[in-house]
Each structure stands twice: as structure tokens, then as C-alpha cells.
Amino acid sequence: MTSSHGGSRPDGSVVVISGGSRGLGQALVSSCLEQGYRVATFSRSPTPFIESCQTQDPEGCRFWWAAADSTDPAALKEYAARVAQHYGRLDALINNAGVGLDGLLPMARPADIERTIDLNVKGTIFLTRACTRFMLRQQSGCIVNISSVNALRGHAGVAVYSASKSALDGLSRSLAVELGPKNIRVNTIAPGYFDSDMVAHLSEEQKHRIERRTPLRRLGTVSDIANLVLFLISPQAAFITGQTIAIDGGLTC
Secondary structure, X not given: OEOOOOOEOOOOOEEEEEOOOOHHHHHHHHHHHHOOOEEEEEEOOOXXXXXXXXXXXXXXXXXXEEEOXXXXXXXXXXXHHHHHHHHOOOOEEEEOOOOOXXXXXXXXXXXXXXXXXXXXXXXXHHXXXXXXXXXXXXXXXXEEEEOOHHHOOOOOOOHHHHHHHHXXXXXHHHHHHXXXXXXXXXXXXXXXXEOOHHHOOOOHHHHHHHHHHOXXXXXXXXXXXXXXXXXXXXXXXXXXXXXXXXXXXXOOO
């Protein structure tokens, strides 16, 4: 069921999560399933997590996965249509799939720049375009875009990544105005450093330095991020749209 105010109720509503096979995406899939949502996700290939979910739900009653390339507009359009056909509706979209790119801009390879923009920006736009067509038919829905605190403040070595995430902020604000009259909400969250693949390459000293710069004196967790997303797709957030919410322990204060 869907709220009359652009929020999904966790009693069988359908949530699409891009990049749900590992990391934050995996946590989002698990959290949504635990809350009673029906979840559809995709990635280029299955992971042990995906295979485990499929084993527990072979009929795809509450979990459905298909292979799809986030940089292929035709594949994303087909995927959204298959989700709507499988479940009969599409209530929420969490644009989680993305890739990082570190390094000074003059040294960045054109192929890496294109890949970052293709996945982080174009992939999000094309998947959103495909999913909102079904939300418009329902006259309800909500979208959460996963950005980054790098979109809110400057950092050396992440110019392309920051640009790609900043694009999501503009996308969300404009879509909130465009889709609001149709009862579809659009928001962005901007996570700071949290315990995941994104900090796996950092040394313990580097992690401690980040913690010392963070008012709450710790890194975030995937549960912190997932809890905010769950709130934003719920009826409790029915009057929130067009916002970018930093979840960084105060790092951007």
C-alpha cells in the first residue's frame, strides 16, 4: 500500500534499489526486507548475498533480482518494466549504485572520468526516468538519491566524483518541483565517512584523524545510512521533498 502523501508503507510496497548486491546497497536491501517491503535490485552479476536471498525466496515474492548494467539506458528501462510487471507496482526508488574516482583532475584518465559520470549521473537519471513513469501512473512514489558530503564541500583529489554527486542534488531539487504535484517526493542524502568499502583502504591512523575531525567522534555505519533512507521512504517523511540531508556526524558543520 502507498501513502496518499508520497510515502511507502512497509506492508508490501515495492522498493527498487540499484547496486544492491554489496556494501551499502546490501544493507539497504536487508533493512527494507526486515521492514516488510518487497525489494527489487540489480547488479551486473549475483553475489553470495544475492544468491542467499534468492534461495530464501525462490518465487520472488518479496525479493527479486535481475542482471542489468547501470550504464545501459535500454537495460534500465527494461528492468523497471519487469519490476512493475512482476509486482504490479513500483513505490520507491533508491539510487544507490555509484563509483568513486580519486586523484587529481589533470592526472585522471578520460575513460575513468566517463565511467564515473556514466554510472553516477547518467545511470541515476535513466533509472529514475524509467521508474517514475510507473509512479506517475499511480500518482504516488518517492525517490532517494545517495550523494556524498563531497558534494557539499571541496576536497582535493575528488573533483570528478564531487561533480557527479553534486549533479544528484540538482536533479533531486528540480524533480521535486516537477513531480511534487503528482504526489512523488524526491530527496538526497549525503553520507560522510562510514564503515564500508569506501574506507577499507584507509589506515587506522587515517580513520582516527577523520574521527577526531567529526563532532560525534566516530565513523558512521551502514545502519545509520539505512535508517535515514527508511525514514525518507516512509509516511513519516510525507512532507519532506527536494532536500539534501547530510548524515556525517557533524563533519560539515
